[in-house]
Amino acid sequence: MKTVIFDLDGTLADTSADLIASANACFRGLGYGDVLDPLGDAHTAFRGGKAMLSLGFSRVRPGFTEEDVMAQYPVLLEAYAQDIDTHTRLYEGAAEAVEALRGAGYAVGVCTNKPEDLADRLLTRLGVRDLFGSMIGAKTVGVSKPDPKPYLAAVEEAGGILAQSFLVGDTETDRNTARAAGVPCALVTFGPDGDGVAGLVPEALLSHYNELMQITKELIG
Structure with missing residues (x-):
């Protein structure tokens, strides 16, 4: 066929707004608040969770490592699973x-x-x-x-x-x-x-x- x-x-x-929300949940948990913007960062959202985390860390934790990203990735997936179709x-x-x-x-x-x-x-x-x-x-x-x-x-x-x-x-x-x-x-x-x-x-x-x-x-x- x-x-x-x-x-x-x-x-x-x-899916960008819900993806961004899941990444922001990670940064709120770390005490940084909402680091990513649902509109301005939509293009990064479509490149995946690790890309969103990397972008966020670049803004609040200069010198962040891959370990920082990977530690938060399961947290992001869990937050996303809970609110996957809100927006x-x-x-x-x-x-x-x-x-x-x-x-x-x-x-x-x-x-x-x-x-x-x-x-x-x-x-x-x-x-x-x-x-x-x-x-x-x-x-x-x-x-x-x-x-x-x-x-x-x-x-x-x-x-x-x-x-x-x-x-x-x-x-x-x-x-x-x-x-x-x-x-x-x-x-x-x-x-x-x-x-x-x-x-x-x-x-x-x-x-x-x-x-x-x-x-x-x-x-x-």
Whole structure:
């Protein structure tokens, strides 16, 4: 089957505010208060928990170490698990676009660097988990994007064929994943990086999910 694989954070859903809140919970626990800004630091939120912690520590603890980040990472995950969908919303038209792909005979799946259990929980809370034929998260196959193995696993689990697939994402990590897997990539322009993702030279730019079907036909037929 022809297959479309989606990143999650910043691609299917705007998760930035809840991600930032989980990192700020760590810094409050350390006595620093809310170090990160939900709007200004949204682009870092989409690059993962460790990136958020590193940014926060750079502001309050010069000379911080990797050990500082790793000590707080489990705290962040726990805080995030407790409030995973307080502010998170699917991007406009995302669910409808995925349903349209399924109706047209395409396989669809998710490949994210969010831990698989959290990704599964979030999509379930958002009411769309059953739309996706695969769910590959961080370390599900032992490595994370931009290594191509998670993408390959997402395509296979969805019942697809690599040569007739592409990745929808929002960051350089997704661009590099697609390149490593030898498949096209469409990057969304409604994330915090906006039209700046054009500089990553993806095969397509997605400004709204109502464009997804046409882009899909152009990239994999």
